[in-house]
Amino acid sequence: MAEYALTVSIEELPNVEPVVETPDRGGPAHRMRTVTNEVASGSGWDSDRAREVGSFFDSLAPEWTAKRQDQQRNLPVVDALSRGGVELETNWLELGCGTGSATTILKPQVNNLVAVDLSAGMLAQTPPELGPFVQADASSLPFQDKQFGGVMLMNMFLFPAEIDRILDDIGWLVWVNSRAEQTPIHLSPSALVEALPGEWFGYSSRAGTGLWVTLTRKRP
Ligand SMILES: C[S@@+](CC[C@H](N)C(=O)[O-])C[C@H]1O[C@@H](n2cnc3c(N)ncnc32)[C@H](O)[C@@H]1O
Numbered sequence: 001m002a003e004y005a006l007t008v009s010i011e012e013l014p015n016v017e018p019v020v021e022t023p024d025r026g027g028p029a030h031r032m033r034t035v036t037n038e039v040a041s042g043s044g045w046d047s048d049r050a051r052e053v054g055s056f057f058d059s060l061a062p063e064w065t066a067k068r069q070d071q072q073r074n075l076p077v078v079d080a081l082s083r084g085g086v087e088l089e090t091n092w093l094e095l096g097c098g099t100g101s102a103t104t105i106l107k108p109q110v111n112n113l114v115a116v117d118l119s120a121g122m123l124a125q126t127p128p129e130l131g132p133f134v135q136a137d138a139s140s141l142p143f144q145d146k147q148f149g150g151v152m153l154m155n156m157f158l159f160p161a162e163i164d165r166i167l168d169d170i171g172w173l174v175w176v177n178s179r180a181e182q183t184p185i186h187l188s189p190s191a192l193v194e195a196l197p198g199e200w201f202g203y204s205s206r207a208g209t210g211l212w213v214t215l216t217r218k219r220p
Pocket of ligand 1: 053054057058095096097098099100101102116117118119122136137138139153154155156157178185
C-alpha cells in the first residue's frame with residue numbers, strides 16, 4: 001500500500017470491506033508477470049509472443065469460467081465503475097475480455113461496448129448476447145484514433161501506446177486485478193501511471209480479492 005502514497009496523481013479511496021487476502025499461488029513468479037512487465041515497458045511483444053500467449057489462453061479457455069465462480073472476483077469491477085469517477089455514457093472497449101466476466105458487468109452500464117480478445121478459444125466461451133466480440137491483438141487494434149471514451153482491462157496486459165491512441169482526450173482507463181498483487185498479469189497503480197505516455201490522474205481502491213485503478217489524462 002505504501003507505494004500508492006508515492007503516486008500523488010492517484011487518490012486512494014477507502015477499501016470496500018471486507019477486503020479478502022489472496023493466498024500466494026505464485027502470481028509474482030508467473031511467466032505472464034514477466035510478459036506483463038515487458039509489454040508495459042513497450043517491449044517484448046512480437047508474433048512469436050502473440051502465438052505463445054494465444055495458445056496458452058486457448059488451452060485454459062474450456063475451464064476458465066467454471067474455475068472462477070468466486071463472487072469476490074468481480075467486486076473490484078463493480079466498485080471501479082461505481083466509485084472510480086468514470087464516464088459510463090460513452091463508447092467503451094474491453095481488452096482481453098476472456099470469457100466475459102467483466103463484460104457482463106460493464107455491458108449494461110455503458111452506451112456501447114466492443115470486447116476484444118486474442119484467443120479464439122476464450123471468445124468461443126463468451127455468452128453471445130454480450131457481443132460484439134472482436135478477435136484482435138491489443139498491441140495493434142483495428143480501431144480509429146480516439147474512438148473510445150473508456151477502456152476496461154481486467155487481468156490483461158497494458159499496451160500503453162495503443163491505449164493512448166484509441167482513448168479520446170477525456171477517456172478513462174479502468175484497470176482491474178482480480179487477485180490484487182497475486183494476479184499474474186498485475187501492475188501496481190504507480191507502475192500503471194509510469195507506463196502510460198503523458199500525465200494521468202485517477203483513483204484506486206480494493207474490493208473483494210482484487211484491486212482497481214481508474215485513470216484519465218490530466219487536463220491543461
Ligand atoms: C488472464 S486472462 C483474463 C480474462 C478476463 N479478463 C478475466 O479476467 O476473466 C487474459 C486475457 O487476455 C487475452 N489477451 C492476452 N494478450 C492479448 C492481446 N495481445 N490482445 C488481446 N487479448 C489478449 C487472453 O487471451 C486472455 O483471454
